[in-house]
Every structure is written in C-alpha cells, then in structure tokens.
Amino acid sequence: xxxxxxxxxNLAELLGSEACLELNNCPSIAEVMWSLxxxxxxxxxxxxxIFLSGGKxxxxxxxxxxxxxxxxxxxxxxx
Amino acid sequence: MPYGFTGKFVEVDLSSxxxxxxxxxxxxxxxxxxxxxxxxxxxWERLGEVWxxxxxxxxxxxxxxxxxxxxxxxxxxxxxxxxxxPQSGGTVGSTIASEVGLELKCSGYDGLIVSGKAKxxxxxxxxxxxxxxxxxxxxxxxxxxxTHKLLLRDVLPELRKTPRFGEPKEPAMIYIGPAGExxxxxxxxxxxxxxxxAYGSYGSVMGSKNLKAIVVKGTGPLPPVYDxxxxxxxxxxxxxxVPKKAPRLRIWGTGQGPWRYGRDLSSIPVRNWQExxxxxxxxxxxxxxxxxxVKRYWADYGCPLCCMKVTVLHRNGETVITDAPDYELLAYExxxxxxxxxxxxxxLIWCGEELGLDMINAGNVLGxxxxxxxxxxxxxxxxxxxxxxGDVKAFERLLKMIANKEGIGKVLAEGTYRAALKIAxxxxxxxxxxxxxxxxxxxxxxxxxxxxSGLDYPPISYVTSxxxxxxxxxxxxxLDAPPIVNEVWASxxxxxVICQFxxxxxxxxxFDALRAVTGWNISKEEWVNEDAKRILTLQRVLLLLGGPxxxxxxxxxxxxxxxxxxxxxxxxxxxKAGDREEVKKLKVQYFSELGWDELGxxxxxxxxxxxxxxxxxxxxxxxxxxxx
Numbered sequence: 062x063x064x065x066x067x068x069x070x071n072l073a074e075l076l077g078s079e080a081c082l083e084l085n086n087c088p089s090i091a092e093v094m095w096s097l098x099x100x101x102x103x104x105x106x107x108x109x110x111i112f113l114s115g116g117k118x119x120x121x122x123x124x125x126x127x128x129x130x131x132x133x134x135x136x137x138x139x140x
Numbered sequence: 141m142p143y144g145f146t147g148k149f150v151e152v153d154l155s156s157x158x159x160x161x162x163x164x165x166x167x168x169x170x171x172x173x174x175x176x177x178x179x180x181x182x183x184w185e186r187l188g189e190v191w192x193x194x195x196x197x198x199x200x201x202x203x204x205x206x207x208x209x210x211x212x213x214x215x216x217x218x219x220x221x222x223x224x225x226p227q228s229g230g231t232v233g234s235t236i237a238s239e240v241g242l243e244l245k246c247s248g249y250d251g252l253i254v255s256g257k258a259k260x261x262x263x264x265x266x267x268x269x270x271x272x273x274x275x276x277x278x279x280x281x282x283x284x285x286x287t288h289k290l291l292l293r294d295v296l297p298e299l300r301k302t303p304r305f306g307e308p309k310e311p312a313m314i315y316i317g318p319a320g321e322x323x324x325x326x327x328x329x330x331x332x333x334x335x336x337x338a339y340g341s342y343g344s345v346m347g348s349k350n351l352k353a354i355v356v357k358g359t360g361p362l363p364p365v366y367d368x369x370x371x372x373x374x375x376x377x378x379x380x381x382v383p384k385k386a387p388r389l390r391i392w393g394t395g396q397g398p399w400r401y402g403r404d405l406s407s408i409p410v411r412n413w414q415e416x417x418x419x420x421x422x423x424x425x426x427x428x429x430x431x432x433x434v435k436r437y438w439a440d441y442g443c444p445l446c447c448m449k450v451t452v453l454h455r456n457g458e459t460v461i462t463d464a465p466d467y468e469l470l471a472y473e474x475x476x477x478x479x480x481x482x483x484x485x486x487x488l489i490w491c492g493e494e495l496g497l498d499m500i501n502a503g504n505v506l507g508x509x510x511x512x513x514x515x516x517x518x519x520x521x522x523x524x525x526x527x528x529x530g531d532v533k534a535f536e537r538l539l540k541m542i543a544n545k546e547g548i549g550k551v552l553a554e555g556t557y558r559a560a561l562k563i564a565x566x567x568x569x570x571x572x573x574x575x576x577x578x579x580x581x582x583x584x585x586x587x588x589x590x591x592x593s594g595l596d597y598p599p600i601s602y603v604t605s606x607x608x609x610x611x612x613x614x615x616x617x618x619l620d621a622p623p624i625v626n627e628v629w630a631s632x633x634x635x636x637v638i639c640q641f642x643x644x645x646x647x648x649x650x651f652d653a654l655r656a657v658t659g660w661n662i663s664k665e666e667w668v669n670e671d672a673k674r675i676l677t678l679q680r681v682l683l684l685l686g687g688p689x690x691x692x693x694x695x696x697x698x699x700x701x702x703x704x705x706x707x708x709x710x711x712x713x714x715x716k717a718g719d720r721e722e723v724k725k726l727k728v729q730y731f732s733e734l735g736w737d738e739l740g741x742x743x744x745x746x747x748x749x750x751x752x753x754x755x756x757x758x759x760x761x762x763x764x765x766x767x768x
Binding site: 112 | 305308309
C-alpha cells in the first residue's frame, strides 16, 4: 500500500507538493508520520500536529488503513 | 470528590525541600469553591492564630497557588495566588492569565502550597506526580524575559524526550523579577512576558522564599465534570456571546479606556490624581494601532475575546515585544505621570514589567514622588536628580532604583502608604502632611478609576473593599449591583478562577457553568447572601487582624484617600468631590448588608450563620486591639 501526503503552504515550497511511502502492513498514523518527518526532514514539532478525518479528530494510535483521507493540521500555540 | 476538582493540593516546604500531597476536605470546596475563597480559608486555618505577628516575609508565610472549579473548562484560563499580603496585611486573591492553573489540574492538583524558605534560589517544577525543587541560581537577578527563556531552555528538552502528536510540551510558568527578589512591596508575579498577578505583592513573597519561578506541565485529563453535554453547550455559548457583548474589548482591549474614563467620565488619574479629566491631549489603544505595533491578537487558553495584543515597538535601541498597554497602565504610566506619548508609556511599562514590578502601584508611587518634588517635599538631594512631570527618563531611573532598592528607591519600594510615613519622618513632617498626597487604600495604590465625578466608581468602592485599592474588586451597593468589579461578583470569578470578562456574557452563564462542572445548584441569590459574604467576611477579619508593621483602624482607615475629597479642579464636573458624610452613611449601610457592625467587624450571628464560628476569637482580638 502506498500512503501519500500532500503539503500545503510553506511546507509545499520547502518539500514539494507530495511525498509518498510504501507500506507493507497497516501501521498507526503516528508511525507513518514519524517516518515521513524523519525521511523527508519535515521541519515541524510533532506535538503541534493533530489529525482530522471527516471533520473529527483522530487518535495518532489509529491504524492508517482505516482512512481514505486524513488531514494533518499544524496547530498554532496561543499566548 | 466533587466534580471538577482533583481533591488534592501539593505542598512544598522550601526549607527542607520536602514535597507532600495533601487531601482537601470535601466540604471546603463547597464553602469556598477554590482560588481566593479557598486560599483565604487555608491561610486562616494554618496561620490564623498567629496572623497579627506574622511577617509576610518570614518563612512561615504561605504562598498559595490555586485553581478553581471552572479553571480549564470555561473560556479564558486564570490562576489565583494568595498569602498574607505584605501590602495590606490581609489577603488578596491576586489573579493572572496563566496556564499554570490548567497544567496543575492536569497534573492532578487543585493547587500548590509553598512554605518555608530555600537556602539558595530555586524554582519548583511540577510534571504530573514529579514535583521537584530545582536550582535557580542562573536565573536569579535576571529580568522576566530572560528568566522565561532560560527556564524554557532548562525544562523543554526534558519534556520533549517523549514527544507525542497533539500533545504540546511547553510548560506554563510564573516567575518574579529583581523587584520580587529584593522584596519590593509592590512586586508582581509575572507570566508570559507581560501578564501579572500584581495586587497583594506576592512577587515579593516569592522573593522572600528564594523562589524564582514555578514551572508546571501536566499530561493528565481535567477532572470529570457533572454534565459534560451541558458544559460543551455553555463553552460554545461563551465563545459566541462574550465577544459579541464586548466588541470593543476584542478589537482594542481595555486600552480604549482612556477616551471613556478621561473625557467622558472624568475619572482617570492625571498628575497623581490632581485632576481626573483631559480632552486636549489624547492617547489610547487607537494610537497603538496607528503606529502599527499590534501584530497579533493574543488569546490565553480558551479565550474567545483576545483582549491582549502582541505588540512590537522600538525604543531607545531596544526591540520590545510586549502586550499593548491596557487601560490601567495607560492611565498610571500615562496621564498620571503627565506622559502623553503612547510610545513612551509602552516603553515605561515594559521597563517596569521587566523588573517584575506591579505597574499600577509603580505608577501610583511615581506620581506621588513627582508631586512631592513639585511641592518641594522631596528635593534633588533626596532623589539624586529632578523628577518632573512627563520626564520619562527620570521615571525609568526611579523604577530601577525601586526594584533594586537603591538610594531613595529603598523608601519608595515600600509603596505609597509606607513611603509617605517614612518620608514624613525623614522630613520632620506630620504623617498627614505627606499622606494627603498618597492615593491608596489599606496600603494598596488604588486602580485608575476615580469616584469624584460620580460617573465611574461609587464613593465606597475602595473604602470598604477587603482588597484595598484593587480596582477589580470593589464595594458596591446594592450588594448584587451588576458591574463585574463588584466584590461580590469578583469573589466569584476569583474563587471559581475564571477571567472576569466571562461575566460580560451574563452571570447566568457563569452559574450555569458552575452547575455543569460541579453539579452544585448555586443560585445568584445564594451566592450574594451566603457564599460571597462568607469569603468577604473571612477576608475582612484577616485584614483587620493585619500587622505586623501596619494595623488598620476602621475609624481611620476605612476611608477614601484625602485627595478624593478635594474638588475636581477641571473638566465638566469641576467642583465635584467625595462627600464624607455620604461615605460614612454608605459605609455603615454596606457593613450592615454584610452582617457586620458599624465598624465593619463581623458579628457573632453573622459568623455563625456563615459557618465561620472558628473566627470568633480572632474577632475578639481585633476588638481588643481597637479598645472596643
């Protein structure tokens, strides 16, 4: 299975519009995100990332195979 | 355990570095909620018997950091701090917009009690069940911004050892600057560069304990609530309603105030309250926008109002990141000092906050000094330089001398009231000859809202307030008068520990939220007639016990500053002044409404009705001291 992530905004300028990974099984969202961040050297702080699907928040521990489309949101810290 | 609470406090004895977790009696939560109310009760229980003789700077004093039932649930997070106040000798529920409260609750505690005194500078680090006393020598002596950065550098790598998606690791923290370390009697506890718990001078209490900062990160959930569905509904309601009810606050913050209080209401301090009206010279938050300083709306956790604004300005070779000045500081570092350029005002505020000063009381002291200089009571020989109205450099120099207790700064660091007594002694004058220029109540410089025009604060606002000059908690009649600064409602906000601006969405919203979180069905009437009275009565007794350097006599000190009885010299309300007879009448009426006698001493019946019979011996001690 291939999982692709589309970057928007500044990240797209930095990393191109898309990055894909080939997976053999169904790892968690967190595992996939760690791989992407590490492999592509994505300059984000993991703690600021949350995941949404169908407008609802999704646990990073959920299997990636459960979702057709997943939004990765970088939250801004207040204060 | 009641819903919305953890039921536990963590207690740190800095003398021994020992940490213990203490359970709080369930009934106390219902009687005092949290924050100001519960903190006052803990102080009474532990220190009540020795209160009058207790030096607020002794290791025996407590610094109590508290959450409340609504902390973290409802919009706009706050934290309450209390202890025996070095200013009033009583207690002040001093609050700050800070996530420390939220992080404490997520660590499993409703509050933190600090006792003792560390041998060397320390900070307290709370991370869930890990509570440690750590070396703070490298931040001792530093200003608040460097302290913030260095502490983050100290703890963040450790917190980020176990990164998790969606779990921010940045801790919340509160800290003091040099003013607190040097026991300046109007030192604030600061947070996030520009927020402060100012009234009460708990910054100096932290300094007396060699405690530079408190750093907290919790990873647990907030405690369960009684009705989560209703609470969610109320949170959305608050988010929608509060900004709608206060659109100007959202856009301008309280900094739009000078227009209203100076021009329309004649109640802004001008040159140490010699006047309260201005029209020809304008300055306010609008000017900040003109200079394009406001870079971003600034929301503390969960806040839909964002009355704070991130501001960047360049002054004297410094790039300053701060919040845009609010009304109180625009008034106290502006018109009160005859400084009319907002860039100068913002710069002065930044200087004082960097030193960890309460900038309301600092502005109060600076205005007092400038007037004494104008009148020849203080001279260049006393001060080392001239302090004329509008002289920003002289004021900046004084702020540093005060925070570091250098030269005359040592006297001025005592705050307006005590400084007036000392200056009178220095100059061989009668105390009243200097006190008449001190615009304060019970040792606390009053907020920037005058009473003389009759359009802003009522005549007894500061006279009978249990928190002296605190402009956010003032006495009003009738007891249930709607302004959110009425101490009946302020005691609710400070004990439930929420931002007072939530009340702009209506008091029902707050009571509904309290019900949804705790399951307690507290009505407005019940709050006014029982809960608020219980908290105010407890604070009043501690205030009257006072000491050890200053004791309040209700016959003398339950009064406005003399200046408020001088007729306004300018503006459309020229000639208006406080009326002593009216104040006397209203004072007795207010005391009576609270179940206190004509001197404001709670009666036995009131103590019994409010479940405060333990206070009877303390009340007897007050009577004995007063000879009645």
